[in-house]
Amino acid sequence: MNPRKSTIRMTLILAACLLAPAAVPADPMAAEKETPAQRDARMKWWRDARFGMFIHWGVYSVPAGTYHGKQIGGIGEWIMNTGKIPVAEYRQFARQFNPVKFDADQWVRTAKNAGMKYIVITSKHHDGFGMFDSKATGWCITKASPFKRDPLKELAAACRREGIKLGFYYSHAQDWNHPGGAAIGGRWDKAQEGSMDEYIEKIAVPQVRELLTGYGPIAVLWWDTPMDMTRQRAEKFLPLLKLQPGIVINDRLGGGFPGDTNTPEQEIPATGYPNRDWETCMTMNDTWGYKSYDHNWKSPETLIHNLVDIASKGGNYLLNVGPTSEGLIPAASVQRLKEVGRWMHRNGEAIYGTTASPFKKLAWGRATKKLDASGATLYLHVFQWPADGRLVVPGLKNEVEAAWVWADAEEKPLPNGDRPIDMLETERSGDDLVVSVPAKAPDPFASVVVLKVKGTLKIEGVVAGQAADGSIRLPASDAICHGEQIRYESGGDRDNIGFWLDPGDWAEWQFMMKQPGVFAVTAEIAALGRGRFLVGVGDKQVAAESPVTGDYGKFTTVALGKIEIPAAGKTSLAVKAVREGWQPLNLKSITLTPVK
Ligand code: H79
Numbered sequence: 161m162n163p164r165k166s167t168i169r170m171t172l173i174l175a176a177c178l179l180a181p182a183a184v185p186a187d188p189m190a191a192e193k194e195t196p197a198q199r200d201a202r203m204k205w206w207r208d209a210r211f212g213m214f215i216h217w218g219v220y221s222v223p224a225g226t227y228h229g230k231q232i233g234g235i236g237e238w239i240m241n242t243g244k245i246p247v248a249e250y251r252q253f254a255r256q257f258n259p260v261k262f263d264a265d266q267w268v269r270t271a272k273n274a275g276m277k278y279i280v281i282t283s284k285h286h287d288g289f290g291m292f293d294s295k296a297t298g299w300c301i302t303k304a305s306p307f308k309r310d311p312l313k314e315l316a317a318a319c320r321r322e323g324i325k326l327g328f329y330y331s332h333a334q335d336w337n338h339p340g341g342a343a344i345g346g347r348w349d350k351a352q353e354g355s356m357d358e359y360i361e362k363i364a365v366p367q368v369r370e371l372l373t374g375y376g377p378i379a380v381l382w383w384d385t386p387m388d389m390t391r392q393r394a395e396k397f398l399p400l401l402k403l404q405p406g407i408v409i410n411d412r413l414g415g416g417f418p419g420d421t422n423t424p425e426q427e428i429p430a431t432g433y434p435n436r437d438w439e440t441c442m443t444m445n446d447t448w449g450y451k452s453y454d455h456n457w458k459s460p461e462t463l464i465h466n467l468v469d470i471a472s473k474g475g476n477y478l479l480n481v482g483p484t485s486e487g488l489i490p491a492a493s494v495q496r497l498k499e500v501g502r503w504m505h506r507n508g509e510a511i512y513g514t515t516a517s518p519f520k521k522l523a524w525g526r527a528t529k530k531l532d533a534s535g536a537t538l539y540l541h542v543f544q545w546p547a548d549g550r551l552v553v554p555g556l557k558n559e560v561e562a563a564w565v566w567a568d569a570e571e572k573p574l575p576n577g578d579r580p581i582d583m584l585e586t587e588r589s590g591d592d593l594v595v596s597v598p599a600k601a602p603d604p605f606a607s608v609v610v611l612k613v614k615g616t617l618k619i620e621g622v623v624a625g626q627a628a629d630g631s632i633r634l635p636a637s638d639a640i641c642h643g644e645q646i647r648y649e650s651g652g653d654r655d656n657i658g659f660w661l662d663p664g665d666w667a668e669w670q671f672m673m674k675q676p677g678v679f680a681v682t683a684e685i686a687a688l689g690r691g692r693f694l695v696g697v698g699d700k701q702v703a704a705e706s707p708v709t710g711d712y713g714k715f716t717t718v719a720l721g722k723i724e725i726p727a728a729g730k731t732s733l734a735v736k737a738v739r740e741g742w743q744p745l746n747l748k749s750i751t752l753t754p755v756k
Pocket of ligand 1: 234237238242344345384385425441448
């Protein structure tokens, strides 16, 4: 159904791995009759935090991506599964796991200095190894490794000292070392065989109880890969959650329980999730668990832009580090976190406690906001600083109370504590508001311009205008999609309208027409069959047919015909399917070029 085959295959694998069976019973929290106000109170710290540290640490940091001298592809913490390492052999790695350089305070300070407000650490990953002193098994750090300490105890104490929230990742379904644990791709060793129900009763439930009782307040429980998690199996964990009344759980318990948070993995969704809390978890290179030879690090700029992008869509960023078997966070990660921390130290106000951008799209960056009784504070995160000193805020109708460059206030405190700020001029330009900003970007990565406005936010959806030559390009990302399925797809090589499976669905663009006339219409389309559709403006339209490009990811530019747009002003262009013989198409853009 998805217009791109490789995408659907991945989607199915991920869905099978991550999602729950069809039946959707009540949320475990809802079962406790939690009111919306109680839920808001419970989620408040998490929503305010916006930025957390994920730590993937375990026995897999010993092989660090290499087995029998061979580099094993994929994510490092999966090495036992991907390399089909026998249980007895994998257990030998634990004997070399002696992280004597582990310093919980230093890790927590690294997170805190980066601007992170919480830490989620693997208490047990799919290899079943307990990173804590567990009474339920011998396969844990205090019993199977020479390191006799309980790193989670030390981390919990350090988090309390530093005022950082602590959460536990726990692989409750997959376990490749305890008999009966699930294994994506199938078991590969007789030692893994057994009853899953027994595994849950003897290992997973007791361990989750240990984790929720012996470590002080636990803020998050992060389930993963609910393979074979029936409702009955998932329900075994629910009573344990009462041990930590304020706990936040993610959506990966399985059994149909939605949990509190959606967890897009390694991706930032094109838009947020309306009425759902969500958190993008992401690696800094291409692995969660340490791999000695993965040097594909994201730049500090990318990390900062990701954090801002996610906050602008109302989500949290759970950014991963994979410490070594010595107990060190890789220097490349520490260095990047320092850079992010420098930015957050200056600009955190524009991230913490903010909510999603009120703008559909901003050509120069992203926005976050805080609402108050008298109006709103808009934080404009400018990635591309305007060369002409004019920052255009599209369609903003509210009266402006004040505008300033955020970093100014941070940097120029007077001895008496006052912060003199250079106020920025603002002016109206048609539908838009224009802020006059300094010539030079105050920050190399993302400069924050604050805009305090009065009243309820009023933003008109005009997103594009004509270029100097009178042409106008309408990108998929600016389209208003009408329908249940049709949607803007982004990420990877996707930047198009897709899922156009229902011919009743349609796409619309709104733009400002200044020089009306006759325009040649072209479109960038990818399709497998000839689908008929109409491009219409007012009562004028052109009938067109999609090209056959052979792949839903392969786009060609096609001329569709000419259309007259007789009037200036706000204009709406619609693309609608012709019902008879409809074939789905992916649409990347429409361009109008004036015909001389
Ligand atoms: O803990 C990290 C991953 O190990 C875990 N979730 C994050 C937070 C995770 N486990 N499974 N998945 C994510 C998705 C499953 C991916 C798979 Fe594969 C695709 C399993 C088999 C094919 C990746 C590629 C793992 C083995 C080969």
